[in-house]
Amino acid sequence: MSVKAQVRKIHDYLYEIPPQGRMRVPARLFVDERALRELTEQSSQEWNALEQLKNVATLPGIQKAAMAMADIHPGYGFPIGGVAAFDPKEGVISVAGVGFDINCGVRCLRTTLFRKDLEGKEERLADTMYQVIPAGLGSTGELKLSTKEIDRVLREGAHYAVGLGYGREDDLTYIEETGRLPDADPTVVSNTAKQRQLAQVGTLGSGNHYVEVQVVDQVYDAKAAEAYGLELGQIVIMLHTGSRALGHQIGTDYLPFLDKATKKYGIEVPDRELVCAPIESPEGRQYYRAVMAGANCAFANRQVLAHLVRQAFWKALQVPDTAIETLYEVAHNTVKFEVHEVDGERKRLLVHRKGSTRAFGPGRPELPERYRAVGQPVLVGGTMGTASYILRGTELGMRETFGTALHGAGRAKSRRAAKKAYPADEIVRRLREQGIIVRAHGKASISEEAPGAYKDVDHVVDVMCNAGIVARVARLRPIICLKG
Amino acid sequence: MPYEYLEHQADIGLEATGATLEEALRDGVTGLLNLLVDVETVEPREEVAVQASAEDAGALFVSLLNAVLATIDLRGMFFREFRITRAEQVNGRWIAEGVLTGEPIDLSRHAVEIEVKAATYGGFLAEQTDRGWRFRCILDI
Structure with a gap:
């Protein structure tokens, strides 16, 4: 299924990819239709932000959703513009969730x-x-x-x-x-x-x-x-x-x-x-x-x-x-x-x-x-x-x-x-x-x-x-x- | 092409290929050095040894690039060239050694380009084919 077909609209500024494959929670994007179109067009590129966000949703102990803000773009591991919260007992801590420029x-x-x-x-x-x-x-x-x-x-x-x-x-x-x-x-x-x-x-x-x-x-x-x-x-x-x-x-x-x-x-x-x-x-x-x-x-x-x-x-x-x-x-x-x-x-x-x-x-x-x-x-x-x-x-x-x-x-x-x-x-x-x-x-x-x-x-x-x-x-x- | 910069919306992908492990690692480091500074403005005055080790060949590529970045800060030098002297697997550990040639940083002469924060496991690829080795990773800018 194409990425575009996977995306569900919640409201004009929030879209969601429901869990699929190994995703434990949905991936949620605070974007509008125009930005979503750009993101889905880019999803054929090797390093793309949507794939990265879906990957974050597979991590153990993640709560609610892997989320991205409107400034989302590809990073390494996590997309930039992302937030992911983890349960301390079941969850993980990840280098990619912080990046190399710690506390920039x-x-x-x-x-x-x-x-x-x-x-x-x-x-x-x-x-x-x-x-x-x-x-x-x-x-x-x-x-x-x-x-x-x-x-x-x-x-x-x-x-x-x-x-x-x-x-x-x-x-x-x-x-x-x-x-x-x-x-x-x-x-x-x-x-x-x-x-x-x-x-x-x-x-x-x-x-x-x-x-x-x-x-x-x-x-x-x-x-x-x-x-x-x-x-x-x-x-x-x-x-x-x-x-x-x-x-x-x-x-x-x-x-x-x-x-x-x-x-x-x-x-x-x-x-x-x-x-x-x-x-x-x-x-x-x-x-x-x-x-x-x-x-x-x-x-x-x-x-x-x-x-x-x-x-x-x-x-x-x-x-x-x-x-x-x-x-x-x-x-x-x-x-x-x-x-x-x-x-x-x-x-x-x-x-x-x-x-x-x-x-x-x-x-x-x-x-x-x-x-x-x-x-x-x-x-x-x-x-x-x-x-x-x-x-x-x-x-x-x-x-x-x-x-x-x-x-x-x-x-x-x-x-x-x-x-x-x-x-x-x-x-x-x-x-x-x-x-x-x-x-x-x-x-x-x-x-x-x-x-x-x-x-x-x-x-x-x-x-x-x-x-x-x-x-x-x-x-x-x-x-x-x-x-x- | 021994090394190639790959499109990434925010950072830069680096791919290096070589007929041997030594060549691919050397070309990866050369690609990194050429991103940081116009190497033509750096004189080959001093040699500095650099080494890296890792659990697999791909991690060795990333580790070697990071060792070069650390050497620049630790020595306060820019480098023009990298010569590899050793790349092999010993007792399950992958090891690379080489020599960087350059000089102390002089911002009045050295044409700096961009700072690379680190080599990451993002976009990671490491493969050995019948034509040699191919490595790839995303550099955090």
Whole structure:
């Protein structure tokens, strides 16, 4: 049966593939008809997102459904834009459900500046950001650590960075998990992983990572915007990066480790990248503790980068660091224990989010007090030339998607196709005509990350909002974009 | 073609073929090095040994690519070439050894392309035919 024939419509923004073959639960997609058509057309390709989502639905202990958000595209093992929750007793923990860039995420900083304050100063700020923020392959950070200090990064996350003078205590309140996951264990992270990270704390990386200066160009929800401290015309900064080489090495080390565990526990996986271990097995627990350490590294990394952003604003414009506050920080590649309702029963579940954002609705105790009444800020990164969004989590999202939403526009074109279609110089020129300044360390970053390489972010956000999983708060337009 | 980049919507597929195990592994590493940086801008000044081991030949391919990525960070060097010196199965374990040639990273001279986070088991393929070896995996970008 063709994939198209397998899909059942639940409503205009939700489709389902009922369990078939070894699938234990349905595969659910928050997409509209147009996006579904594209996905089914792509299903003849060797590596396609629908097949990957169906594969996730075969994993032991999976609850409710293997789900994908509107920014779904192929990954490795899990599709990007995916969420899968597992029962701790029967379920598994999987490398592919987290990815190699553990706890990759986005920090949003709000400023006391408005668009007019930057008039004529954009080039100076862009040049300073380019100098101050290490980015691109081969770059190193100003913070050079010993392996002992790396162990503290792995245990204490963003708190360690604040202790060293990078940023402020009040930043921590507005980071998911307050910037530190307690179950981290540096002893199960290899020396290679730690050594690779010694000079990489406070570096941006390349690929889809960026720092963007943006302006709030639309406010949709006055009450939530007030809670988030957002106003029309205000300048905000988004930074997107993850756990750098340390996270990559944890993934690398644990891939063969969990490959062995998969065989040991007789778990059948349809794709070798889906190697996993029972959550409560010694192997599963060990990988979990390693991932928590990797996640803390990402928290620390973004904290140092937030400090560097403040430094750049001071150097270029003499804006004091007190004028730049953390609005919120969300993570994209995570696995965490959370309590959710399944079939009317509150259950502790292990939730894998791969290229998707936690999007908790109002009232959840995990949210900072200031935001608790309106729900969690959900930061959706656009592309260099298009809008980004600040959304908020909803009660429906808590029930439908384990409090999960989209993380970005989602890729539409392969890197090679984008490279051919979008010469870097032309992209820079075209964006400049739109009033957007781009600085990049590698030319490939510009071509491969060109706005046309991504889906239409406005449309993807529309779908998720129409489905009721998130609600719009504000739209942001880019002014300066720094790439690796 | 000894190595080939394959279409993937977000990441990059890498396929390497060779008449022997050594050749296929070497060409896979060459494909990886050429993705990261314009190798013509990297001088062959220093040699660094690299090794990998795994439970099967396909996992060895992935493991070797990851060992090369780790070496770049650990040594702070870019590499122009890879010479393979050993690839075999010993007591049920697959082992590869080789030598990378390059120099310390100098961002004023080296034309960097894109960072590869890791070689994954995604898109995994490892086969031995009468024409030699063929490996494939998705590289996380």
